[in-house]
Amino acid sequence: MTRLNLGPIGLTLDVRADGGHLDDAVMLEKLGYSAIWIAGGQLKTLDPLRDVIRATETIPVGSAIIPARVHGPGDVVELRRDVEATDPGRLITGLGGVHGERPLRTMNDYLDTLDAADPPVPADARMLSALGPRMMELSRDRASGAIALLVTPEFTAQARQTLGDEAALVVMEYVVLESDPARARDAAREPIGFLTQVGGYPQNLRRMGFSDEDIAETSDHLLDNVVAWGDADAVAARLKRHLDAGADQVVLSVQPATPDAVPHEQWRTLAGALIG
Template structure:
């Protein structure tokens, strides 16, 4: 699966207007982005609807379309595989199915996430026809999930992490598995304004045990997670500033071992397509 080095991660493709989603996808491909990630949000509708994927795939010619991520609690393995195989072969060749265990806060039957995910992936292998491991990627952050992803999928898709985590993930994965990192971006040059916007976006994630564990394991202190997040945490997780400064953060991830970085531009509403920001960033990301 060719993700290229940089893509766009956006809630708008699963929360916004369908017609604009198709038009925006076509423009992203023209701008040079190598992948379009159909984002979901904590506690929202199951993300990565493969019907939406089919529409975005039909609107583009070469770009990879990825889901970020389908909750394993919301879709049975046989149903997911059947929906995948209902797509034309040419579309399946460009579709990467992101899978995740979500969070106990949103799933009433949440239990043994590692073992449940492992069983889910085994079921995807066993169904006829299977959803191939090369067409799936795992939203993993911890060591057990990362090792499982390396063994049973094409790689991992960490969310809300810094370049230090990227280096750690690459050391866990070794050579071969894809490391596709989400990088949240605020194209604002004022530190005060950018950090305020970042804290608004980060607020629901600070309550989630999975993310808190990831950040604490990565060297942040409990104090960094209090009061909306310390400046240290905010500046590590969010890239803000001019396009060249944001591009430099992406370079840090690549140098740390990322194969691909998916940019999420923070917007005021999940259905908003950050099209002007995507256009403004492109010249600093794609040089001829």
């Protein structure tokens, strides 16, 4: 399988009820970001993926991730069929959300159905959310690569070793464009604190060396190691560590200083610093 050709810097986009995210998508494409990603928690239906693709021209659009417990294989097959008919090659089908008993078997069964569909959703068009080594191996063997969130550059290097040279690796990174340590950590603490109690994230944080206290309290130590914060140069240096460790693309989840604000200015600043 040929390794996906992913540009270095993607960005997550929040879906807005007023449809303003479609204008935001156009802006991100013009700023030169490599891809737009939509988080799985916002995908109660798969329409936002179709809508963002149709609002833009050429930028790839990814799901991070389509939760398998919410959307069955038939939904994914229909989505890909629709998008390929009008915008071939632009959808990155990120899949995951199989926490619980026997997640590997559940994901294998899901992928079997995608393989058998008419038309299929082929391995080179899909990526898997992966943190543990066995899911990382499945991402290598049955998809075009892995999507990882809440990880350190050291994890990225280990993931690259597991994936080998052919599979792609996308790292999702929370970003706070703020140089004051207290304000930066405060901006990231709530979303990171939520994730530390969900699915496989606590277990993976322990594998990376964080203590139960770090996880329970969303400690400064944890935040400083899994969040890119500081001025644009500091953020760029952090992202470079992931890219140097083997990530094909780092996807920025920019946390605004004001809750619920859309970080247009931060997107522009980071584009100027990160995109040549």
